[in-house]
Amino acid sequence: MSHNQLNYLEELHAAGYRVTSQRQAVLDAVCAAGSHAPIEKILLHVSKLDPSLNASTVYRSLAVFVETGLVVMAMDQGRKVYEIANTQPHHHLRCRVCGSMVTLNAATTSSFFEQLASSYAYKIDMDHLVIDGICKSCQ
Numbered sequence: 521m522s523h524n525q526l527n528y529l530e531e532l533h534a535a536g537y538r539v540t541s542q543r544q545a546v547l548d549a550v551c552a553a554g555s556h557a558p559i560e561k562i563l564l565h566v567s568k569l570d571p572s573l574n575a576s577t578v579y580r581s582l583a584v585f586v587e588t589g590l591v592v593m594a595m596d597q598g599r600k601v602y603e604i605a606n607t608q609p610h611h612h613l614r615c616r617v618c619g620s621m622v623t624l625n626a627a628t629t630s631s632f633f634e635q636l637a638s639s640y641a642y643k644i645d646m647d648h649l650v651i652d653g654i655c656k657s658c659q
Contacts, residue, residue, distance in 0.1 A: 547571045549563075550562055560642050611648065614651070629649070
């Protein structure tokens with residue numbers, strides 16, 4: 521999903537943050553890096569957009585974007601990965617052998633989350649879940 525489909529200016533202002541050229545560059549880099557981008561890939565894109573930006577600025581900007589819900593952070597094989605938040609929750613199955621990803625049907629995951637919430641009296645607010653396993657081809 522492109523961040524251009526989100527009103528990130530409004531979201532940042534509503535959360536009390538200014539929109540700076542540095543934050544814009546980081547958001548552009550996350551978008552360009554694609555789905556489940558590790559920090560190294562984001563830093564590479566940022567360096568192409570604005571070589572003067574340092575890693576600490578990128579990390580601080582990512583923290584702001586995660587806090588405001590513009591960017592989703594997940595763990596992928598022990599490392600943090602980032603992507604532009606979708607307007608709808610999305611979840612995946614990921615093969616530990618070949619790395620292939622399958623997007624799960626929203627109806628399936630929503631009933632799963634409803635069942636968890638009911639069984640454990642828990643309010644679930646997860647919008648991105650990755651479940652590791654081994655795909656049929658790799659079994």
